[in-house]
Amino acid sequence: VQLQASGGGRVQVGESLRLSCVGHAHAFASYAVAWIRQAPGKQREFLSAMRWSAGRTYYADSVKDRFTISRDDAKNTVYLEMRNLKPEDTATYFCGAERIPYGTDLRLAEFGNWGQGTLVTVSS
Numbered sequence: 001v002q003l004q005a006s007g008g009g010r011v012q013v014g015e016s017l018r019l020s021c022v023g024h025a026h027a028f029a030s031y032a033v034a035w036i037r038q039a040p041g042k043q044r045e046f047l048s049a050m051r052w053s054a055g056r057t058y059y060a061d062s063v064k065d066r067f068t069i070s071r072d073d074a075k076n077t078v079y080l081e082m083r084n085l086k087p088e089d090t091a092t093y094f095c096g097a098e099r100i101p102y103g104t105d106l107r108l109a110e111f112g113n114w115g116q117g118t119l120v121t122v123s124s
Contacts, residue, residue, distance in 0.1 A: 001025040003115030005095045010121040011085055019080040021095030021115055029073035032100040034111050035080045037091035037120075045091075048080065049106035058106045063089075085122045092117040 007019040025031065034049035048069040049058045057069050068081040078095055096111035 001028070001031065001097045001113040003095050003097055003113060005093065005115040005118040008093060008118030008120045010123060013086060013122060013124050015085055015122075016081070016083045017085065017120060019082070019093055019095075019118060019120075021078040021080075023076045023078065023095075023097050025076075025097065028076045028097070030099060031097040032106055032109065032111075033069075033071060033078040034096045034098075034106065034109075035067075035069060035078075035093060036096065037089075037093045038117075039088075039091040042091075044094075046107055047093075049109070051100070051102075051106070060107075082120075085120075087122050087124050089120060090122050092119050 002024040003021055005021045032051045035047040036044050038044045047060050047063050050069050053071050066083045071078045094114050094117045096114045098111040100109045
């Protein structure tokens, strides 16, 4: 699976951004997808994940009221809508994809395919 994330940039506190991630794989719709981020000097942080477009979504507590994950399998694209951005959201954001057995909590799953990341900078 090849993944290409885009949509990052520099925004002000309180503004919004939508990240996109295009997946290149046979039957991409069968892959669970996820977003994580990594800030300078910090560990990678799980943000959100989902299986199919109408399925359950998973969120980290730090973003669950502000971020929304979605996917358009006709376009092989995953989105992360981010609202009310804060300085602590500054990080490089990565999208991932993996075939995860049904029943596995996606927050704990191992995603083996990641894109190159897109940088989000939130200025106060």
